[in-house]
Amino acid sequence: MQYKSQAVAKPYFVAALALFVAQILFGLIMGLQYVVGDFLFPAIPFNVARMVHTNALIVWLLLGFMGAAYYLIPEEAETELHSPRLAIVMFWIFLVAAGLTVLGYLFVPYSSLAQMTGNSILPTMGREFLEQPTIVKLGIVVVALAFLFNITMTVLKGRKTAINTVLLVGLWGLAILFLFSFVNPHNIVRDKFYWWWVVHLWVEGVWELILGSILAFVLIKVTGVDREVIEKWLYVIITLTLVTGILGTGHHYYWIGTPEHWQLIGSVFSALEPIPFFAMTLFAFNMVNRRRREHPNQAATLWALGTGVMAFLGAGVWGFLHTLAPVNYYTHGTQITAAHGHMAFYGAYVMANLTMISYAWPQLMGRIANSNQSQVVEMWGFWLMTISIVFITLFLTAAGILQVWLQRISDSPLPFMVAQDQVALFYWLREIAGVIFLVGLMVYLWSFFIKGEPKAAAT
């Protein structure tokens, strides 16, 4: 750690990991509800568990991004953060708001929560991933603006690099696109159309800029490759991302009432979306192969390489699997979508955050890298979680293929619930893989508490 103010990243990372645990616990509840339908009913109905699962994910990824920005920006800009105090105040506001929202989901019926928070004044609730009460959404905007102000001022007074510029563009894009969460027309087609401007243009657009920038930063640090080379790669990757990803939004406009030419536009451009992810994999491996130093933090290098591979598999390959309109006609809204969602989020955004935390945490604790013992345990966590998510994805894919066959393709299509009963075996297997994921997460967290002689540079 070169700048004192980088330390504000610490609480962000801690809170992010705590919410990660909550996300996984509620994921396991939902997974069990798939096969034991009355588990925790009516205390925690499936929809409530799902809100906690997905919202905890989104919030912890955002906390992770903010922590990453607070760590990365002073170092890139070569100056102290504009206001460390603002960063800490915003942290507590964001955390308390997120905590209250989760408690609201768990302990108040959703319709009462809507009433208590005045959803009627500006109805924005009850849409997938955007379930937060309107007032919480407004709070998110305030926190985001304060955060952006803080880091933008820092970059303005310091050195401007490709890495911090791309990060700023990504984060500003994230905040601006979130404003579409307030757009909720009565017309369900237009509602859905603009809902995707938040959801798709986040995860298949501006978030990839944040991901690319974090990856580039860590790769510079752990490989010692020239900044010039890495920054050029970064621009190429994010160009490919937005050139394919913006019109790739069209793959959500096949069956929601939008005109049919979107089937062609969406198919063509979203079929190209794996390319930037493939470039990211090449980038990570290339830079590590051309490394000019042996950085003692090998766990961070492993996470960086893992991000490239798993993002390509989850977002790229599993996305391509069902993105062409004639295929999507059968797979739309099935377990195939769920399979893709799990591996894509883990491979791209969970792993990018864990890459950054893996690199930054030892530095924040005043050492270049963790002890060898600690890194070995962290790598066990890496493999357990990564292999589990591969199996979760494979089991959901199997469930999805069967579901499509029984419910959509068969000459005598089965009703939804009858088809669900037929694929229950794969839901059980997915749940077992999920338990192993939780074990992996525990092992990973345990690595933070392992002391030992810090690893020294191997030069």
Next chain:
Amino acid sequence: MSEAFTTSTARNIFYGGTMFFLLLFLALTYQTEQVLPQRDKRELLADPKVVAGKKIWEENNCIGCHTLLGEGAYFAPELGNVVARLGGKEAVKAFIQSRPKEGVPGRRSMPQFNFTDQQLEEIASFLEYVGQINTAKWPPNIQG
């Protein structure tokens, strides 16, 4: 990458390429908005029951279990065509009303929402409206 291809060239391609595709996307959005009235059955929104039904749909987080036109959660049946599947609005209302408060042992079950008759009529009207949108022949069959 070669020497001739500099970082600033790469940066310019990024900004230029993004701007171009962003503008193209906005143009396509404009065109979509122009033709949507022929497909999205917006005339049905004149019925206040449909608008109220959408709010009930949202404020009970129906999307947390169901899909609507294929989007949402995959825990419970697709509802875009539910009025046609169950054979009318009355059947939809009867189903929602019949859910046991304590669930069904070992099985997934929709919660009992205790809707009033008016709310039931509104939610059913909303689902009937969604069922009439031109979705390019999706879903493939009545099972959704």
